[in-house]
Amino acid sequence: MGKITIGVNKDLKIKRYMSFSKFESLITSGKLYFSRFDRFPDKLEGGISSQNYPDVSTSLELLDLALNYRASEPPSSEKSQLEERIHKVDHDTFQGLFGSEKKINGDTYLKLISTWLYANCWTDLEHECEAMWSLYGITGVGCSHDDCCTQCESTHGMSVCIETSVGSILENLVLDERYNLSIQKVEYIDHKKTKFKDSELNTKPFFSKARHFSYENEIRFILWPDRADISFSYAFGQSTTNEENSVELKIKSMNSFIHKIILSPIPFKKSVEIRKSHNDNYQSSLGLQESLSNKTLRKKIESLCFENSVNVEIVDSDLNQSITNDCYTYAEHLTSAR
Template sequence: MSFEVFEMLLNSQSLYFSRFDKFDDHLEGGINSKNFPSISNELRILDGAMNSCWPGTSPRGEQELVKMQETQHEIASETFQSIFGVQKKVNGNAYLRNISSWLYANCWTDLPYECQAMWQLYGSSGGNCRHETGCEECKRTVGNSVCIETNIGAILDNLEFKEGFNLSIQKVEYLDHRLTKFSDNDLISRPFFSKALHFSYENEVRFMLWPDRQDIEFSYKYNKSTRNEEGSQVLHIKDVEALIGKIILSPLPIKVTKKIIDPYKDPCSSKLGLQDSLANLALREKVKSLCVRNNVDIEIVESDLNQVSTSDCYTYAGAMK
C-alpha cells in the first residue's frame, strides 16, 4: 500500500472495506456464463413469449389458456438460493446487476515472499512508469510505499466486528468465467470468492462483509431494487501493534536504484556497501516517525528485492548472514 494509505490505517486504527462494484475488475461479484440459467429464467420468459404463453399474447382456446397460465405460474415461482436468502428467478437479472453493490472486501496477499508486481500495482500508482524523465505521479509515489505482514488470527483477534454484518474469510480461486460452472449450492457465495485467471498473481485471501438483512429486494421492474447508499465499511482495530507483525519498506525507484548501482559495475570494483546504499532510508524515517506518533513499536525491515548478486567475498559474506 502507498505510504498515504498506511498513514490513514495507523491514524484511524481501522481497516477499510471497499464495495465490490468500486473495484477495477468488472467481473467482481459476477457469475460464470454457464450459471446464468441457475439464477435467471429470462430465457424461459423469452421462449414463452415466442410460443404464445406469456402476458400480451393471445391464446387460441380454453385449453391453451390453461396451459399458458400454468406456464406463467411455474416461471414466476422459480427461485434460487442467494446470500440474502431465497430469490425469484424473474428478478435474477436485477440480482446479477446489483448484488456487488451490497458486498465489501478487504484483500490480502497470501505469499511467503514479496511480489514485484504487487509493489508496482498496489504500492504506487506510478509504479509502472518507465519513461526516462519519469512523471509527476511516479516521482510522488514510487519508492514511497510499504508492505505489512500479518496473519488471519491476528486480524480476527484485533478487529471490532460491526453489528448487523456478516463476515466470511476465504482464499480466492482463479478461474475462466466462460468455462467454469458452479453447483446451485455454490452460487450462494462462491462467485464472490473467485476472480478471473488474469489476477492469479495476487494470491488473494479475502475478508468479505455483507449486511445481515433479509429485506433487500432485487426487482425486475426498473429502479425498484433496494439501493445501497453506503460506499464502504470501516472496522476499528483494537490493537494495531498486535495486528501488524512487520513493516517492509518498498525498494527504491528503478531510476534511483540504477544510479546507485552504476558506479559498482566496474569489473574491478567491489560491491561492498551496495546493499546498504539501496536501503530506503528516507521512507524508514517517515515510517518510524509515524509509528512513534501513534505509539506503536513494530519491526521495520528493508525490501528483500534489494538483494545484491554475489561477486566477491564481501557480497558472499553479506548473503550468508
C-alpha cells in the first residue's frame, strides 16, 4: 500500500469549480479524476528555480570537465583533482520523488518527473470566487479556443461548485495501493528567486505554483506510483516511460463525499437584462434575487442527482445577491440572513 501524507486539517472545508459536463461525469462514473501533471497548461508546475538547478544536475560540472580534462596528459596534481571531480560527478545524488537520484541524470529527471504525477485540485477559499467561476466553470480550463469562446459560450451559467472537506474526500476515496497520496496546501512562489532546501526537492516543487495564481488558494491532492524501479537516464531512450494519462479513484458514497452543490451565477448579459426588466416592472429590487436564481441549471442538477441517488443540498450562488435600496429589500435581506 502506498504512503498517505496529509499536511492540512481534515476538517478543512474545500471547494471545486467545474463545468456541468465534468460534474455529470463525476456523478455518473462515481470516480474522482486525477490529471497528469504534464497536461497542465501552466508549464511552471512542478518546476524548480535556476538557483536549485546545481542541486539536481551536474551538467555544468560535466561541461567544465569536458573543456579542461585531457586523458592523455601525464599524471599531475591538477589531473588528479580533475579525476576526483569526475568520480564525484559520477556519484553525486539528490533526493528525488522516487528516492535517491544521480545528479548526472538530473536534466532528464527535471524533464520527465511531471509525467509521473497526477493531481486533483481544490480551493479552501471560504467565499465564492468570481474568477474561479470564469476559469473553471466552463468547458476546458479558462478559454483558449481560437474562435473567441463560442465553443464555451453555451456552458456559461451551467457549472457548479461542490463543497466538501478534506476528511470527507479521504473517507470516501477507494485508494489504489499502487499509488502514494499526499494532500498539501499549495505555496505560491517566485520561480526566479525561490530556492528549495535539499530536503524539500523530493516533493515541495509539486506543491508550489507561480505567485500569479495565488488567488486560487489551492489545496492539492497528488498521486504518484509507489515504485522503486522508475529510472531517469541521461542516455537517450533508457528512461522509464509512463503510459497512464490519468488516474481515477472510485468514490464510496457520493452523498457523504459532497456536502453542498452551489449553482453558478447566471451569465452577465442575462443578469443585466433580468435586473433591468425587474426594476422597470417593480421599481424595487424586492424579489430580484429570486429572479436571478439559476432555475434552468437547478432543474438539470436535481434531475441528475435523482437519477443517481444523490441527495445533497443545492444552493444558489452568492453572486446573485441584489443591493439593499429600500425598506422592502432591507427586510428581505434580513429574512434571508436568518
